[in-house]
Amino acid sequence: MFMNDAPNTSETQTSAAADRTSQAIENERLTNDIVKALKTVYDPEIPADIYELGLIYRVDIAEGFVEIDMTLTAPGCPVAGEMPVWVKNAVSAVPGVSEVKVNMVFDPPWDQSRMSDEARVALDMW
Numbered sequence: 489m490f491m492n493d494a495p496n497t498s499e500t501q502t503s504a505a506a507d508r509t510s511q512a513i514e515n516e517r518l519t520n521d522i523v524k525a526l527k528t529v530y531d532p533e534i535p536a537d538i539y540e541l542g543l544i545y546r547v548d549i550a551e552g553f554v555e556i557d558m559t560l561t562a563p564g565c566p567v568a569g570e571m572p573v574w575v576k577n578a579v580s581a582v583p584g585v586s587e588v589k590v591n592m593v594f595d596p597p598w599d600q601s602r603m604s605d606e607a608r609v610a611l612d613m614w
Contacts, residue, residue: 518549518584525578531560532567536610538575542602545593552586554579559598568592 526539526547538544538558546557558575560568572590579588600613607613 514584515549518582519547521582522547522549522554522579522585525582526575529571529574529578531565531571534561534611536603536607538571540604540607540610541598542604542607543598552584553589554585554587555589555591557591557593559593561598563594 523539526544527537529538530536531538531541531543534541541561543560544556544558546555548555556575556579558572560571565571572592576588576590579585603611603613
């Protein structure tokens, strides 16, 4: 075997590191865009978006598939059947998202401690 025939380990490692960096940048962009989309969804009875209210418990992203666990401020919320559809539609519009699944969860129950400072200001809850 000639030296020129041997794989260049440092080039392979550099390429793999560049691929991981590129993927990390894309995941960060996608995550930021998903959060922006979630911030466009409002409970019609509350003047703060569902992300700042703390209604989004989990967002998992894997190769364009997004799975979201969310809750409501109260299980009897009048838009309980509609809000997951609003979330799915908002996130589905994000470039790079191919499929969205929204799970409605009530454990742990939502409480005001989950709200961001931004939501507290909007609701005058200081």
